[in-house]
Amino acid sequence: MCNTLVIHFLRCIMWQFLFNNGSSMDQYITFFSNHPMLSMAWVALIVMIIIITIKIQISPIKMISPQELTFLVNREDGLVVDIRDAKDFKARRIVDSKHLAKEKITNNDFVSLENSKDKPIIVVCNAGMSAQSVASQLLKAGFSKVNVLKGGISAWSSAGLPVVNK
Numbered sequence: 001m002c003n004t005l006v007i008h009f010l011r012c013i014m015w016q017f018l019f020n021n022g023s024s025m026d027q028y029i030t031f032f033s034n035h036p037m038l039s040m041a042w043v044a045l046i047v048m049i050i051i052i053t054i055k056i057q058i059s060p061i062k063m064i065s066p067q068e069l070t071f072l073v074n075r076e077d078g079l080v081v082d083i084r085d086a087k088d089f090k091a092r093r094i095v096d097s098k099h100l101a102k103e104k105i106t107n108n109d110f111v112s113l114e115n116s117k118d119k120p121i122i123v124v125c126n127a128g129m130s131a132q133s134v135a136s137q138l139l140k141a142g143f144s145k146v147n148v149l150k151g152g153i154s155a156w157s158s159a160g161l162p163v164v165n166k
Contacts, residue, residue, distance in 0.1 A: 009046075061135045063150040066159040069094075069122050072147065078120035081113065083134050084153070092163050094124060094156055105134055110141050120145040128152040 032039045056063070064072070072078035073096070080097035082089050089099045104110070113121065121143050123131040131148045138146045149155065157163060 060139060060146070061132065062147045063128070064122065064147045065150055066156045066161055069147075069149055069156070070161070072120040072122060076120050078122055078145075078147075079113070079116045080122045080124055080149075081134075081138075082124045082153075083131060084125055088126070090166055092153065092157075092165055094153070095162055095164055097124065100134075105137065108137060108141060110138065110143070113138075113143070117143055118145070120147060122147045122149055124149045124156070125152045127154050 069078070069080065073080065080094050081100050082093055082097045083100050083102070083105060086099065086101065089097075093099075098112070100110075100112070104112070121135075121138060123135045123138070123146065125131040125134075128149060128151045131152065135146045135148050151158070153163075
């Protein structure tokens, strides 16, 4: 979604610069010269969006949807690793998910996952934000197929997919 918006935005800018009449280009030049700080801020934002988009595309850690998670678990014997608090994990979790305590994450203690080094690992948190750093740690620890559930357990529940409630 973000990639297509960035591409569309850049195409619109290029279209404006290349195919509009000269008066439009003069307006841009006038604006840039009258508002250098604002212009630099816009350029910096565009550059940051492009860099983030490229990083996401080339990252070995993929953000996956709940449907893709289901596919990885069913077809490739993927393992769902839940990094939320033990209390949250016990209250609601994805079926067959495995809990990884914060203490183990902090100490890079992934011994309980060693049997799954070559299987797809899907890291799940509440909203998909904190899982990225744990996924990076797993990748550095030698796990080859690390993924993050985009939107976390919230996205899973919103999709109407089954959870274990206890």
